[in-house]
Amino acid sequence: MSIVLSAEKLVKTFPGVRALDQATLTLTAGSVHALLGENGAGKSTLIKLLTGVYRPDGGRVLLAGPDGPQEVHFGSPQDAQRAGVGVVHQERNLIPAFSVAENICLQHLPRRKGLVDRARVRSEARRCLELLDVDIDPDTPVSRLSVAQMQLVEIAKALSADSKVLLLDEPTASLTGDEADRLYAIVRRLRDQGHAVVLVSHKLEEIFAVADTVTVLRDGRSVAEAEPLARHSRDQIVDLMVGRAYQEVRLPQRTVDPSAEPALVLDGVSTSAGHHDVGLTVRPGEILGLYGLVGAGRSELAKALLGLEQITAGEVRVHGKTARIRDVGDALRRHRIGYVTENRKEEGLFLDQTIARNIAVTVWRRLSRLGLVRDRAERALVADYTERLGIRLASPDQLAGQLSGGNQQKVSLAKWLAADCDILIIDEPTVGIDVRTKAAFHELIAGLAEQGMAILLISSDLPEMITLADRIAVMRDFAVAGELVNDHEYDRMSQAVIRLIHGSQEAA
16 A cells, blocks of 8 residues: 655654654555554644644655655645645534535635635535435535534545545544444545545544554654554553553442432423423432433533523422522532533633633632732642642643643643532543543542542443443433443443433333
């Protein structure tokens, strides 16, 4: 197979951090190449160099041309796109009010007599969607699409630019198992058509199902370079990623007092989002898992508890008292309820503010004197939580947007721990997080419950749910389909959960 792109000894340095240190990547036509590494290993930086977002401080990028490999210098993502290097980011980059066709052709709208040629726009969109065997009306507004459909439109957008190299960054992070299987069938089809597909994912079971070759980054360096994936076991790949033999974290053994007064009770709750007659109970020291398919209403229920959706019927009780929560600030100050959102970039963090400000934002009142936040107190707080959670940062003054995904999630969690919550809602805590950081998060969440915190855990990762939860409430169509006591036997529990999702009452 011919080499279509090679990155040689790439170096990229940010203030206080050497993100890439002589990293190398080689891609061949007609292959799926896995790019793996822990959060902070340099994967996102490498992708941004290959797509013109950043310029390298050292090394070079070569792209196949008619006269052999040629060194390229991309000044912008548009330059990379024109050269045939496309990317689909984990955070979707579509305009919701525009149609599918307009989004697909946005970077190169065909014109006729100075005006957009809408017939050609639709025709090009249909061509790209047909390449993926996707049946979506090109005139449909993107706002009406499911998450999975949006992901496919992103890929069609890259194909419209005639991408020879397609970079997929955590493509299944927001997809169900069936949707992920369909996406990977499309990835295999693109490979068979001659594309070089780069797959960045922390889901190793998916990597082993679809990838041909693998490059592993650790601390900005390539510790495995374009090696056949079949030569490696899962444990060997994990060892390459973390740099030492990896052992699963052992979670603390916990017991929940069934006679203790519940920290949080939902009694017959209905909401403006569409929930009906929801009943849940979480006791101190307990982890209640909330599981269901995408669109089952789990995150919307969490937002209703925080006053972001209206509760139209039923009652919410916090420590035995009826609670009418107006907003997130009210939930925190009056009821000590915290919420770690799944959407850390748009809802969980201020990406253009420092790490210190992000962690301290929930306790500014406590840290202030005469209306001014004391800098020394803020820094002491940040030092405490960066050490406790193992947040990797250059300094407290580093912008949150410069952190890796796993470290951003830790900062999002730290601000609620700093607020001393005793009820914590955690929504998709480990999406886009590497295997070691994920295990550390599991240990941390179990440790918080062991200390007496009541935790409502929302996760689409069934192994994670069975690992952590004491009980699992399964949601379907904005209602609780049933509840299970978790005995942590994976095969039995997963089958029981799946039966509830699909409407069988045998599991309840």
